[in-house]
Amino acid sequence: MRDRFLPFSRPSITEEDIAAVIEVLRSGWITTGPKSAEFERKFCEYVGCKGAVALSSATAGMHLMLHALGIGPGDEVITPSMTWVSTVNHIVLAGATPVFADIDRDTLMVSGESIKECLTPRTRLIVPVHFAGAPAHMEVILQLADDRGIPVVEDAAHALGTEYMGERIGRSGSSIFSFHPIKNITTGEGGMFCSDDQSLLDRIRRLKFHGLGVDAYDRNTQGRSPQAEVLEPGYKYNMTDISAALGLSQMKRIDVFNRKRKQLALQYRERLQEVDEILPLSDPFYPIKHAWHLFIVRLVTGRAGMSRDDFMAELEERNIGTGLHFRAVHIQKYYLERMGTHLGMLPNTEWNSDRICSLPLFPEMTGEDVDDVVDAIKEVLRR
Numbered sequence: 320m321r322d323r324f325l326p327f328s329r330p331s332i333t334e335e336d337i338a339a340v341i342e343v344l345r346s347g348w349i350t351t352g353p354k355s356a357e358f359e360r361k362f363c364e365y366v367g368c369k370g371a372v373a374l375s376s377a378t379a380g381m382h383l384m385l386h387a388l389g390i391g392p393g394d395e396v397i398t399p400s401m402t403w404v405s406t407v408n409h410i411v412l413a414g415a416t417p418v419f420a421d422i423d424r425d426t427l428m429v430s431g432e433s434i435k436e437c438l439t440p441r442t443r444l445i446v447p448v449h450f451a452g453a454p455a456h457m458e459v460i461l462q463l464a465d466d467r468g469i470p471v472v473e474d475a476a477h478a479l480g481t482e483y484m485g486e487r488i489g490r491s492g493s494s495i496f497s498f499h500p501i502k503n504i505t506t507g508e509g510g511m512f513c514s515d516d517q518s519l520l521d522r523i524r525r526l527k528f529h530g531l532g533v534d535a536y537d538r539n540t541q542g543r544s545p546q547a548e549v550l551e552p553g554y555k556y557n558m559t560d561i562s563a564a565l566g567l568s569q570m571k572r573i574d575v576f577n578r579k580r581k582q583l584a585l586q587y588r589e590r591l592q593e594v595d596e597i598l599p600l601s602d603p604f605y606p607i608k609h610a611w612h613l614f615i616v617r618l619v620t621g622r623a624g625m626s627r628d629d630f631m632a633e634l635e636e637r638n639i640g641t642g643l644h645f646r647a648v649h650i651q652k653y654y655l656e657r658m659g660t661h662l663g664m665l666p667n668t669e670w671n672s673d674r675i676c677s678l679p680l681f682p683e684m685t686g687e688d689v690d691d692v693v694d695a696i697k698e699v700l701r702r
């Protein structure tokens with residue numbers, strides 16, 4: 320057994336990252352300013368999008384986007400239940416109704432067919448999720464949406480560096496990325512709204528800072544009038560330059576990070592073929608480049624003779640950390656009690672919600688760490 324605990328994720332922070340943050344701390348300007356602007360530019364260059372707005376989190380981006388699109392009471396938003404709770408919470412907070420689309424059983428990806436079943440005359444928005452680092456089948460989803468004039472905003476929290484049909488996620492349409500510490504790059508906390516729709520970008524930029532036309536850096540340093548006016552009531556979701564400096568420094572290594580993630584993931588796949596009780600996710604059938612945000616497996620509970628929760632606890636006792644991405648949203652307390660959802664409504668989502676488990680995966684892990692995880696899994700299952 321390992322003598323040191325292996326977490327399921329850990330950010331990769333170098334001395335260069337630290338120096339970049341210290342430089343900002345010493346500069347006299349630590350909130351939104353030149354570093355945030357540069358981070359937005361570099362991000363656009365990388366994903367190939369027309370414009371990007373740096374934010375305090377991806378959740379903030381979801382909130383601003385729902386507000387900007389005018390989503391409210393009487394509106395329905397289609398999204399999977401197999402996702403992080405933040406999107407769905409904000410749909411509810413906006414007074415709108417989340418409509419949950421089921422996922423493919425073996426990729427955890429929301430499909431065009433399941434979205435189609437959820438469409439009604441009240442559908443106002445579709446939020447697909449690119450799961451674990453692979454992309455959703457956007458061609459089909461966009462076709463459904465375009466035919467009906469419904470906007471699509473992609474949850475790209477797992478998809479920095481992901482490609483769909485030879486094109487990076489974020490390049491076209493509107494998408495929201497996250498820089499939470501477990502994501503493929505981090506800013507501590509942070510998010511990025513990307514779009515090829517200039518008027519939506521302008522609106523998000525204004526709404527993220529009180530609804531003013533300009534931010535504090537523009538007012539104080541660019542010779543503009545300090546008496547900026549509220550053009551509409553907005554929120555305060557700007558990214559600080561402390562965070563942006565870390566993001567800029569991390570961005571330089573995104574391809575290195577993703578290559579390392581891939582190498583570890585392929586090693587997991589290879590070694591887990593020996594374990595009948597473990598079912599990794601499948602790759603989608605269409606052409607993709609995987610960003611390997613997570614390495615998710617399903618415990619075949621019947622064969623294993625134990626629950627997923629016990630399996631995770633047993634691994635923890637052997638110094639192996641795991642994650643759960645995600646416990647389906649529609650079967651969480653609030654949703655069951657207040658939103659009229661019920662067990663049995665989304666078979667593939669629920670089947671996976673009971674069986675999935677994310678194994679350790681982060682760029683500084685080694686091949687020996689992967690072997691330790693697989694050995695611990697075998698030991699747990701042999702007992």
Ligand SMILES: *Cc1c(COP(=O)(O)O)cnc(C)c1O
Nearest residue numbers: 376377378403476497498499509
């Ligand atoms: C992490 C995550 C988010 C939220 O990102 P934050 O930056 O923490 O707000 C949204 N959706 C998915 C699928 C995520 O994994």
